[in-house]
Amino acid sequence: MWHAEDLGAVYRALHRTYGPQGWWPAEGPLEMMVGAVLAQATAWRNAERAIAALKGAGLLSLDALAGLHETELAELIRPSGFYRQKARRLKALVALIGEHGGLTGLLERITPELRGRLLAVPGVGPETADCILLYAAGRPVFVVDAYTRRIGARLGLLADVGAPYDDVARSFTQLLPVDPDVYGELHALLVQHAKAHCRVRPVCTGCPLAARCLRKGIPAGRRRACSGRTSHARV
DNA sequence: ACCCAGGGTCATA
């Protein structure tokens, strides 16, 4: 059974390996929110290109986005993939901000109401909403993404990778102090770790969490430099 | 020629 100290040790091991992450990578809350939509099921590199295109055109502002035609917006964010959908989603998000008289008006609402308003936007699901709550509004809300699930399952913290979103979130938060900085850093570290080592085809050589890993959920025939657990060493 | 990437929605059973 996992205890707070175990997850704390994982946090410290990741932090020691990858260093402070300082997420979310965006200049302000609007850019953060736009990035959250553009990054949906997409390599961050591609979302970044779309953001750069918007910035380069001087259109990454509320007024500009509100004035843009959806089809024009779609062309600009094309590199992020699913670009027609995402253009619609961004317009809907900008509309929500407008309904609240701007970013401040929206982001200062109490957490449960803000989460509900975000989830009511077509194209904003639990992960996107929670990213915004955590990284744009500074609320202590833990973000669950595919990486969180994969790493949690391989470590044995999660029994089922496919568990409902809120169950996964709870299995982490019950082991963590209620602190937006801790949630934000841990999520960022998990993303970094998933890219560096804990990929679908894991790269276990040099993995900072190897001693705790159960190596579950690895597709057969896709193991790379990845043997079974050999020691009981604590991380 | 595949597989994968910081999801969400909708139709179906």
Next chain:
DNA sequence: TATGACCATGGG
């Protein structure tokens, strides 16, 4: 409640 199809570009 729980799957599966669909959305689309770009890199390994």
